[in-house]
Amino acid sequence: MRYVRRVPAPPLDRFVDDVYCLTGVPRHRRMIVPPMPSAHLFLNLGAPFLLRDSDPSMPVVPVLGGLFAGVWTRRFLVEYPGLVRLVGVHFKPWGISPFARVAANELRDRWVPADAVWPRSVDRLRYHLGDLTSDTEMLRVLEEELRSALAEGPPRGLDLVQHTAGRLAAAGGAIPVGALSGSAGVSVNHLATQFKAHVGLTPKRVARIYRFARLILSVDARGPVDWPGLAHTAGYFDQAHLSREFKDFTGHTPTEYLALRRRIPAERDFPPDHGPMPAE
Template sequence: MEYVGRVPAPPLDRYIDDIYCLTGTPRHRRMNVPPMPSAHLFVNLGEPVRLLDPHPAVLTDGWFMGVWTRRFLLEYPASVRIVGVHFKPWGLAPFTGVPAGGLRDLWVPVDAVWPGAAGRVRERVGGLAPAGEALRVMEEELLSRLAEVPARGLGLVEHAGGRLEASHGGLAVSALADAAGVSGNHLTAQFRSHVGITPKRMARIYRFARLIVSVDALRPAGWAHLAQAAGYFDQAHFSKEFKDFTGHTPKEWLALRRRFPAERDFPPDSGPMPAE
């Protein structure tokens, strides 16, 4: 498949990592996807995508997905054409008006949040428009949906979340709260409101994401060193979290990655793995 993406212009870049178009024949139809530090919007321009686990569903026109805290299994059609958005973990709320906790670990049809939007994007892009046109249409739709005034507390979450991102989840909640001049309870409440998860859980996902992208499948994996570099100081905790997030032990996951290398020119998250 071909992945064409770009970072949107301000002010969208405050809330969005990239807008992208995914097209072509998938090398693997079924994918096991671990939690990653982002929320998502997909508008499907082709055949339906199937979510197989944990709750089976057929996704046709488009859907939002909040931040996921557990892995899920999806199945691509034989030919894929999707225009999508990778939001920063706190980035979905300014566009939807939906409490982030209501989207955590869930997928919601686009039209349930933006009535008529999926059909409008599909109509404007059509079946043969180039990827650049699809990205432009999606960017215009996002600009039209962005709240003029950010919700109260979002700036605090954006600042603290940015520090977590920069540190790969390496900062304690108490340090984030102290730096912001608020209590840990207040910071946690704002994260629940605007991200749907606590800052502690968000730090865990950033830490895991850093570990995944640091693995070079072509070389022997020194898991103890990689885990420590990613901020894990307890080997048993690392092994349990890895199994929880991927469904595999580190050794099993590495064997799969060696069998199924990540595709070139895809975004730098090596987490999704063929479910063979």
């Protein structure tokens, strides 16, 4: 399966990590996606694929057209068809806010039909993308749609959230919330209110996800892994704390995760296979 991505030009890069195309026959049909510091847009141009929540009480969601998803605090599973054709957006945690007609806290841990967020835009966009064969051209069209949907001015409070969440990202989540609010000159409660409005989570929950992302992206399964050292570097209390978080976020213990990665290595130059992992 081919994965092509690019970072959009300003001003979109303030809100979007990348836009991407995913096409071809998947090497792994079922992938577990742990919590990561991003929100999503999926625009499916091929056969339906399925999204399964790790909460078994939640229904399976078939993706026929487009879906927006906020930041997830628990893992979910993607089940691809035999042939994949989709484009997507990885938003920064605060990145959906300037585009959406839905509050960020309503998108947390949810998949929402794209029409509810972009009324009347999705069918037109899928129509324009449908006949294109060039990845570059598909990404250009998607960027143009994002630019046209971008609000003229940032919503109130977004500058504060972007600044403080950017500090969390740079530090891998290892900054106390009190230090964030103090340096920004606002109360902890005010900062939490703005994060809930623009991210859907409190700063503490965002920090937790950044810390895990820093951890899992630093694991090289090809050699010995110093879990105590990684726990210290990522800001966990100890290795037991790391292990509990790892199991919660991936469904695997660190030892099980290493065994899986060594048995089924990530594809070279295929970023979606680095944090996400094959489901067996």
